Amino acid sequence: MKRKLLIFSTALAVMAAISIKSTVDNSFVHANAAGAPIGHSGAPGELNCTSCHIGAAAATVPNWINSNIPAGGYVPGETYSILVSATDPSTNRFGFQLTAKSSSGAEGTMVLTHARAKLIGNGKYATHTSAGLTGMNNANLWNIDWIAPAAGSGTVDFYAAFNAANGDNGTGGDKIYLSSLTVEEDSSPGVGVENLNLAENSFRIFPSLVTTQFTVEFNLMTESVVGFKVVDFSGKEIKSDNLGHRSPGKGNLNIDCSDLTPGLYFLVMNNDNQQSVQKFVKK
Structure with missing residues (x-):
């Protein structure tokens, strides 16, 4: 089965190049500088950053969640990279929360790859740390590994909410964004980790x-x-x-x-x- 492969940079070089000073970050972001509270990912039935940050309604944007999961779907038990990114011309300071949802109840496992993000809610949510607030050139990036769930888990939806902080040391005037990514399970006969990408x-x-x-x-x-x-x-x-x-x-x-x-x-x-x-x- 011919599948297209979505490739993207792990962005580790970008994260290493970003200069972070948490004391400065905390002075620019009034609330939740060390991470968004549980249940603020913007997923169906959940809140998003507008519950704390006052401003315009949340804007839905495409392609702020990317992965190297093949277009043909994830292989159960395989580890993939999820790249979460945000951009806004008015700021370099961003917060986020990411979660995965599935109707089967099997969403896989998120694994940290750097200190700019952390897991909360028994590992169900990834969010920024105070060390991960500041980006560069009006953009910010976070990379999370994801271990795909067991066979038969089906479709998994990733949801993320973002706060582009305006730096006024308050909760007003920030810009809130929402994004999502849907991935399917690879149903090819005999698919497994051992033959992943051999024909890609x-x-x-x-x-x-x-x-x-x-x-x-x-x-x-x-x-x-x-x-x-x-x-x-x-x-x-x-x-x-x-x-x-x-x-x-x-x-x-x-x-x-x-x-x-x-x-x-x-x-x-x-x-x-x-x-x-x-x-x-x-x-």
């Missing part, structure tokens, strides 16, 4: 924190027509190129970003009928 085309970008250029490393299982485009957070295409036919095997491509303004971007790689998306930050 793969792409990797490095570094994810870019100054003048970055490299795309790819591995094609079959001959493919390969192309790419770079888009900004609004979805506007900034640059693109058709690389033509590429033979099976490994290859790499250097993409110049010296002309980009600082901020969050997406690299969209296309090969035949497959598409992979990866985030990077131009500093």
Whole structure:
């Protein structure tokens, strides 16, 4: 079964590059600087950040939750990365809460990968810590590992609420955003961890924190027509190129970003009928 693979940077380089000072963060974010309270993810039946932060109604935005789960679905018991990101032109300080929900009651297990986030509610929720409030270039990123639930668990929905803090040391005027991601269970016959990705085309970008250029490393299982485009957070295409036919095997491509303004971007790689998306930050 041919499946497209959604690829994205783990963003560890981005997180390592972000300069954090918790005493400064706490002076800019009035409430919940050490994490949102349980049940504020914006999931159905739950509250979101507007219950504490006064301002406009929460805005729903796409693609603020991403993963490397293949389009064909998750493999039970396999570990994946969930990348949660936020952006707003008015601030560098963001909070979040993420949870997973399933009608079967089996949502998998979230695992921490860094000190910028923590788990609460018996591990059912991930939220920021005081060390994870400050981003850069009007964006912030958090990475959480997720162990997929047992076979037969079915569809899992991820929900997240975000607070873009305005820095007035109060609860008024902040901007609240909501985002979600739905993933299916891979129902391919005989699917298992041992054969994951053996038939997938793969792409990797490095570094994810870019100054003048970055490299795309790819591995094609079959001959493919390969192309790419770079888009900004609004979805506007900034640059693109058709690389033509590429033979099976490994290859790499250097993409110049010296002309980009600082901020969050997406690299969209296309090969035949497959598409992979990866985030990077131009500093």
